[in-house]
Amino acid sequence: MEQVTNLPNKKLEETSLAEELRSPAKKLIRIEQRGRIYTLLSAWILIITLFSLLFFITSKGIMPFIHGEITLQNFFSTHWGPTSAEPGGPFFGSINFILGSLMVTLLSALISAPLGIGAAIFMTEISPKFGRKILQPAIEILVGIPSVVYGFIGLTLIVPFIRNTTGSIGFSLLAGVIVLSVMILPTIVSMSVDTIQSIPQSLREGSYALGATRWQTISRLLVRTSLPGLMTGVILGMARAFGEALAVQMVIGNSPNLPFQLMKPISTLTSVITLNMGNTVQGTPYNSVLWSMALILLLMTLFFILLIRLMTQRGKQG
């Protein structure tokens, strides 16, 4: 593509080596500059988009409090009645939803983390052949299933199952936790597999040579060595669970209850936002409070990212 047009051949022969080296250097610099401009532009577009999003959500989220439409006390209460005409209303208490989001996330991580890490160890250390040929593709398929399908399966299988075995209505915290556990499992497994696989074989051999059995090698060396990576996988899974809206909303029942009973229907931040955003009018407190919830979601996600950062940094330090 680049052509040296400013130097006719004849002249080229006469120039000294120093000059000869100098003129293509100009061309190289041009290529270099183009590359820099391209990457710089991409980076800036990304940064600007990101910050305008952050700014938009943040300003929208704190607006109702600044304008005095909603008090912080109202927002951090347990009473949800955005269209209530009772005295003191409407009520925008969102603490139940915040706790609901945290609860489904924590419980599903509690189920998926040990399962996922165990499966990852099996795939990498115990039966790599079976792992690579059968489990790996299975996990990849699991990742590819859209969340609405998970929700649909939960709705058709898990909700009726809970209803029939416990006599409750079936839509419940438990149903949400089960669906989310399955959804975040592949994230945890694939992250864990990657980290465990990246441990050099020489460490395993070192351990075997000291008379450790395979399980001792796994539990005393491999798990501890890959712990930051494993934790990163779990936190990524939690971030996914925290942000998941559709599948959760389909099975948890969407009643504004406190999330401390497994069989009771509850709500999460995401489910409240998706269910209500279509019914609200822009500019009303009812609409604004949804933005405040979105801001809380954003802050939580930032918190998860921060945690991942800390984990990976600790991993590097050894």
Next chain:
Amino acid sequence: MTSQAVFQFQTAQENIHPLPQMEQVTQLEAKQVNVFYGSKHAVKDIHLSLYKNSVTAFIGPSGCGKSTFLRCLNRMNDTIPSAKVTGEIMIDGINMNQSELNATQIRRHIGMVFQKPNPFMKSIFENIAFAPRLYGASKAECKQLVEESLQKVGLWDEVKDRLHHSALELSGGQQQRLCIARAIAMKPSIILLDEPTSALDPISTSKIEQLILELKKDFTIAIVTHNMQQAARISDYTAFFYMGDLIEFNHTNQLFHQPSQQATIDYLTGRFG
């Protein structure tokens, strides 16, 4: 290499065994050991003994099967799915090369140090306490073993103030000595070393060589090395491998000064290409 040379090697197989001196006790004896990686015949019919409290060096060109054979001696080849080891490896009157014998149990008697130092991502202390802990040593015992082992490899003075720092902070030579200390802490009877100094500078190398001479008082040692001078300096016996065959095995002195096989002479004089 000509086909005639091949013939020579094979006929010479029977009388390559050195006569042990009177006081020498056989610690380990490999008989007719063969290793296959899939269909590749990497180690062929090896017959070789390690004598108690002596150093045996394995030399030979790259790819001739030294490491593969060494790894037979603590069943480390079990960890490679495609590797198949046949033949007998006698230790204490029992053939340890039987799949029904527990490889872990065997490895607890035969330590191994690898070419590249492989300290665990733990503290210096934890690296050495790793094996004792596995065997259920108490905290006090661990502490004592850590100090004792570090003393033996001459690392104690260098690290005694930072036992709880990461082992990865050590220099390459220190890491390798740590790995040797880690193997010693297991109290094995045999230590296998696979080119333990190939990644090290001359000073660290000479420290490790001295250490090996020191260790031979307590342990039986087999060492793979590419450094002929090193083999001459530290070993009592030398085995010369070539293309999976054990060409010659003798007292180091004898092998270096009066090699009986043409291939050995060629290798020692650097006439291999």
